[in-house]
Amino acid sequence: MEKQQTILKKYESLVMEWNTVSLVCAISFGATFIGLIIGLVYNSMYAIFVSIVVMLVFAAFEYKTRRAYAHIKDALESEMFGMAGIKKPKVRELIKKGMWY
Structure with missing residues (x-):
């Protein structure tokens, strides 16, 4: 029973940590997209x-962390x-049984 609780806590902390990383990447990606739009408006190549x-960079970071979290x-x-x-x-097997689509 105790081992089940520790595994469940590990799983919950993994999900919480992934949600935080995903949120940070989404906010950063959104901010850089706004920077891209501003650059297009003001015609600034830099x-x-x-x-x-x-x-x-943020896409590569998210891909790397997503792959690591998927393995864990x-x-x-x-x-x-x-x-x-x-x-x-x-x-x-899940697709054959119709449980996953």
């Missing part, structure tokens, strides 16, 4: 270039399914 570079989430879910004594279903 502002456009900086905005695009910053967008690419899969490991935690496998451990949770293992404790319950059932095998973690694959995506293809």
Whole structure:
């Protein structure tokens, strides 16, 4: 029971941390998009270039963190399914059963 609680707390903290990272990336991406629009309005190539570079940096950061969190989430879910004594279903099995679309 205690092990289940620790796994559940790890999962909850992982979701909370991912939500924070996702929010920061979304706000930063939005701000750089506004900078891109302002650069287009005032015809400033430097502002456009900086905005695009910053967008690419935040997109790469979000991709990297999303991939890392997906691996951690899969490991935690496998451990949770293992404790319950059932095998973690694959995506293809869920699609065949109509549970995932």
